[in-house]
Amino acid sequence: MYPPTPAYVDITKQSTFMCNASVQNNWRSTSFYDETNSGGVPSVGLFYKDSSGCQISAVSSTKYNASCDSSKGEFNLTILSVDENYHNKFIRCTTQYGVGSPSDVFASAKTVIFVRVPITDVLISNTSITSDVTRDITIECIVKSRPAASISWIIINSEGAIQNVSLTSSSTVTNDVxxxxVSSLLTYRFKASDNGAFLCCSADNTITSRNSSRVNLNIYCKYLGT
Structure with missing residues (x-):
């Protein structure tokens, strides 16, 4: 099948899967199976032999498109919108050769889908940070995507100078459908020179350009008194 495993597909996009089959005189049919549809047990698309070469039957027009070219042995099933439930699920095609008897021969191939999810939100736990220079402050940044995001923390002062403070952060990763x-916790003791600057959480992955969110820093020197 094409594309081979893993078949990379961006979420909500359509994707076409092609099954190549040798259309010999005894070719009878080619069927597609979708694991997200009842575990891939019923056929979601059937191509069968007729006088013109091939005909298409049993395809849900709301979810799929289908096409075939029996002269090339190409059978195509297009998923119109790939959602999150397709991640790590298979599309399989099975070709039947024979006359519909117990001696018929079957050949199968499948590909497993990798659903790519872009970074759309970089969420920081604080809307602003107010602290004195004697305290450690912990801030959380959360990013969901697939592949996993790489997160960095930077401070940008009023003159545009950048300081990377990622070394004082730690991350945890959880995976679901x-x-x-990726949750990154930054623990940092800000300096008086950070007052008026921005703390930025910046994230990217292999399919998304860098995305970031920032918070204002209000840092003061604590008066100790006498």
Whole structure:
């Protein structure tokens, strides 16, 4: 089948799967199976032999498109919108040769889908940070995507100078059907020179350009008194 495993597909996009079959005189049919549809047990698309070469039957027009070219042995099933439930699920095709008897020969191939999820939100736990220079502050940044996002923390002062403070952060990763969630915790003691600057959480992955969110820093020197 084409594309081979893993078949990379962006979420909500359509994707076409092609099954190549040798259309000999005894070719009878080619069927597609979708694991998200009742575990891949019933056929979601059937191509069968007729006088013109091939005909298409039993395809849900709301979910799929189908086409075939029996002269090339190409059978295509297009998923109109790939959702999160397709991640790590298979599309399989099975070709039947014979006359519909117990001696018929079957050949199968399948591909497994990898659903790619772009970074759409970079969520920071604080809307602003107010602290004195004697305390460590912990801030969380959460990003969901697939592949997993790489997160970095930077401070940008009023003159545009950048300081990377990622070394004082740690990350945890959780995985579910909707994507991979990376949670980064930054623990940092801000300096008086950070007052008026921005703390930025920046994230990217292999399919998304860098995305970020930022919070204002209000840092003051604590008066100790006498």
């Amino acid at each position: 909707s994507g991979i969630t």
